[in-house]
Amino acid sequence: MTSLVIVGAGPRGTGLLERIAANAAELLPADRPLEIHLVDPYPPGAGRIWRHEQSPLLRMNSMAEDVTMFTDERATIEGPVRPGPSLAEWALRQREFAPYREVADPAVRAELRELAPTDFPTRRAQSAYLDWVFRRAVADLPAHVTVTVHRGTVRRIDGPADGPQTVHLDGGTLTADHVALTLGHLDSAPHPRYAADAAFAARHGRFHLPPAYSTDIEAELARIAPGEPVVLRGLGLASVDLVAMLTEGRGGRFEPTGDGPALRYLPSGREPVLHLGSRRGVPYHSKTDYRLQGPPAPLPRYFDAAAVDALLATGRPLELRRDVWPSMAKEIGFGHYHELFHAHPERTALPWPQFLDRYDRHGWYSPELAALVAEAVPDPGDRIDFERLDHPLAGLRLGSTEELQAQLRGYITADADRHADPAHSADLGAFLALLSLFGQLPRLLAARRLTARSVAEEVDGWFFGYFNFLASGPPGFRLRQLLALSEAGVVRFLGADVRVERDEPTGTWRASGATVPGHTVTATALVEAYLPKHALARTLDPVLGELHRAGRVVEEVVSDAEHTHRSGLVTIDPSDSRLIDPALGGAPHPRRTALGPHTSLRAAAAFARPRTNSPGFRQNDAAARALLRALAALPAAALVG
Numbered sequence: 001m002t003s004l005v006i007v008g009a010g011p012r013g014t015g016l017l018e019r020i021a022a023n024a025a026e027l028l029p030a031d032r033p034l035e036i037h038l039v040d041p042y043p044p045g046a047g048r049i050w051r052h053e054q055s056p057l058l059r060m061n062s063m064a065e066d067v068t069m070f071t072d073e074r075a076t077i078e079g080p081v082r083p084g085p086s087l088a089e090w091a092l093r094q095r096e097f098a099p100y101r102e103v104a105d106p107a108v109r110a111e112l113r114e115l116a117p118t119d120f121p122t123r124r125a126q127s128a129y130l131d132w133v134f135r136r137a138v139a140d141l142p143a144h145v146t147v148t149v150h151r152g153t154v155r156r157i158d159g160p161a162d163g164p165q166t167v168h169l170d171g172g173t174l175t176a177d178h179v180a181l182t183l184g185h186l187d188s189a190p191h192p193r194y195a196a197d198a199a200f201a202a203r204h205g206r207f208h209l210p211p212a213y214s215t216d217i218e219a220e221l222a223r224i225a226p227g228e229p230v231v232l233r234g235l236g237l238a239s240v241d242l243v244a245m246l247t248e249g250r251g252g253r254f255e256p257t258g259d260g261p262a263l264r265y266l267p268s269g270r271e272p273v274l275h276l277g278s279r280r281g282v283p284y285h286s287k288t289d290y291r292l293q294g295p296p297a298p299l300p301r302y303f304d305a306a307a308v309d310a311l312l313a314t315g316r317p318l319e320l321r322r323d324v325w326p327s328m329a330k331e332i333g334f335g336h337y338h339e340l341f342h343a344h345p346e347r348t349a350l351p352w353p354q355f356l357d358r359y360d361r362h363g364w365y366s367p368e369l370a371a372l373v374a375e376a377v378p379d380p381g382d383r384i385d386f387e388r389l390d391h392p393l394a395g396l397r398l399g400s401t402e403e404l405q406a407q408l409r410g411y412i413t414a415d416a417d418r419h420a421d422p423a424h425s426a427d428l429g430a431f432l433a434l435l436s437l438f439g440q441l442p443r444l445l446a447a448r449r450l451t452a453r454s455v456a457e458e459v460d461g462w463f464f465g466y467f468n469f470l471a472s473g474p475p476g477f478r479l480r481q482l483l484a485l486s487e488a489g490v491v492r493f494l495g496a497d498v499r500v501e502r503d504e505p506t507g508t509w510r511a512s513g514a515t516v517p518g519h520t521v522t523a524t525a526l527v528e529a530y531l532p533k534h535a536l537a538r539t540l541d542p543v544l545g546e547l548h549r550a551g552r553v554v555e556e557v558v559s560d561a562e563h564t565h566r567s568g569l570v571t572i573d574p575s576d577s578r579l580i581d582p583a584l585g586g587a588p589h590p591r592r593t594a595l596g597p598h599t600s601l602r603a604a605a606a607f608a609r610p611r612t613n614s615p616g617f618r619q620n621d622a623a624a625r626a627l628l629r630a631l632a633a634l635p636a637a638a639l640v641g
């Protein structure tokens with residue numbers, strides 16, 4: 001009997017299990033039974049982030065048809081493809097997919113019955129899907145592989161590189177031939193940059209919330225008083241969740257105004273006053289809620305494997321913005337213009353083959369390409385301009401805060417309208433091309449040829465933030481809600497380049513933005529409205545903390561003569577996701593694997609979209625195959641069972 005412990009039973013742990021189920025028949029001989037132990041304090045499948053016990057107001061920022069846990073014919077994996085339903089397909093035909101079990105919560109049942117493929121489901125609906133995916137993965141295991149679920153936290157792992165591992169969890173130990181850490185989104189002690197605000201809040205009896213997962217903070221938010229002025233620093237997804245919980249979650253309601261999709265907010269009187277600001281000063285772009293109007297673009301065309309090979313062959317240190325981004329930008333531009341020329345040819349002035357022939361020949365930032373676009377795409381609103389998108393309020397100076405509110409409402413209305421209008425489906429073409437970049441990016445990063453400063457400032461600093469701003473925004477209805485809250489005076493915008501200072505004599509925070517010079521808002525609560533960024537050195541996860549203290553895991557550090565960048569990520573071998581172990585001279589630990597957002601294999605933190613050859617599936621498949629091979633190769637005498 002061989003034994004595997006998977007620590008973390010969220011989407012990643014479940015995805016790994018699905019790949020083990022798919023590959024075991026081929027790689028694990030029938031006379032080598034495998035016992036899998038899955039450990040998580042939260043329910044298997046959903047795990048912590050997607051557990052049912054969270055506010056029903058929280059939604060996905062993906063459409064139901066864009067979320068899948070199953071491989072399809074586009075997946076370039078070594079193991080077998082095992083198709084399965086997307087969230088949308090499963091919701092529609094649940095009874096057809098074994099093992100069927102009625103969803104317990106009547107509200108989720110009702111939601112799933114009505115769920116349209118282009119709806120943005122509640123997180124609870126996704127929780128139900130993940131629960132089913134987990135049960136299906138277990139049902140699909142061959143007879144010689146079994147699973148036992150343990151509800152608990154793993155505190156420590158020890159054991160030699162060439163022998164069984166002992167896994168210590170609440171109330172016992174497990175012995176395993178191999179351990180996989182799919183720990184996901186983790187907490188770390190607050191970054192020192194929040195310490196001063198936390199101490200200030202404690203000193204003055206004020207409310208300060210460091211970055212947190214919305215799933216976990218409903219109770220905490222009750223400490224914010226009705227009418228209390230609160231500054232929310234951040235306008236991304238965490239901010240959207242917080243605004244929902246502090247408005248609708250406090251009994252307010254939205255109703256249609258009768259004017260198109262516009263909403264009116266009916267306050268309960270228990271809401272605080274929410275002052276929203278960030279560096280850009282505007283919310284993330286709305287998600288589109290339509291499909292491509294033309295044929296899908298054959299991606300990738302420019303930022304493909306050959307482009308990465310060519311970059312790596314140059315032999316000189318690379319910088320993302322200078323050396324890589326131009327071909328990434330050209331790829332996104334290709335997705336955008338492919339859709340524009342195919343779906344809306346009446347707004348273009350050249351036949352597509354002619355445009356493409358010239359587009360192929362010029363660099364993204366070349367004057368020739370700018371001239372081509374100016375000639376072929378007459379309306380500037382149909383052209384893609386990354387710099388304008390990145391800094392929408394740059395240089396804007398307004399005389400009053402009321403002008404700022406009107407300006408922001410205009411911006412948000414235009415964004416919500418545009419992203420709901422299939423006439424602008426080129427935006428969706430660009431979005432899909434943006435996602436396709438993740439097919440090559442991990443390999444480029446793993447080659448460690450970018451300078452340390454570029455990884456710090458341009459990859460982890462700029463690119464991932466910009467990606468989220470463009471591609472991880474809220475569904476359109478959230479922006480309509482934000483507009484209604486702004487009209488009702490519950491939400492106030494602070495503008496761009498927001499600064500928050502502590503005023504010791506009054507014990508209040510003073511927030512000001514660059515867009516209305518001289519204007520300051522006073523607040524008695526400060527919320528860091530963005531998702532936590534895990535850092536290994538400050539981790540609060542017991543098992544990672546122990547491994548780190550024992551010198552058995554290592555933070556990814558990218559350094560060169562000019563700069564040292566500590567990414568906070570746990571270093572793994574990019575080929576099969578085994579943990580790099582400093583005690584083994586920096587070699588991968590033969591019996592320890594780690595997958596997911598806490599690791600150095602940077603990927604888009606998102607569910608796979610059907611038919612996109614998702615890198616997550618490829619990683620899961622490679623890791624599952626490597627660990628099954630390792631288990632099959634163990635000498636019988638060395639097995640734990």
Ligand SMILES: Cc1cc2nc3c(=O)[nH]c(=O)nc-3n(C[C@H](O)[C@H](O)[C@H](O)COP(=O)(O)OP(=O)(O)OC[C@H]3O[C@@H](n4cnc5c(N)ncnc54)[C@H](O)[C@@H]3O)c2cc1C
Pocket residue numbers: 007008009010011012013039040041042046047048049050059060061062152153154155182183184185186213214215531541542543544595596597605606607608
């Ligand atoms: C708030 C939020 C919203 C998101 N919304 C979307 C969305 O709408 N659409 C989309 O495509 N993507 C979304 N994502 C991204 C993606 O869905 C997540 O990245 C996904 O949850 C990752 O799955 P995971 O299993 O790697 O991590 P997690 O979901 O964090 O699961 C990891 C599991 O490991 C367990 N664990 C950790 N440490 C231990 C331990 N020591 N012992 C035992 N168990 C342990 C945890 O309890 C947890 O259940 C969202 C992410 C977040 C954080």
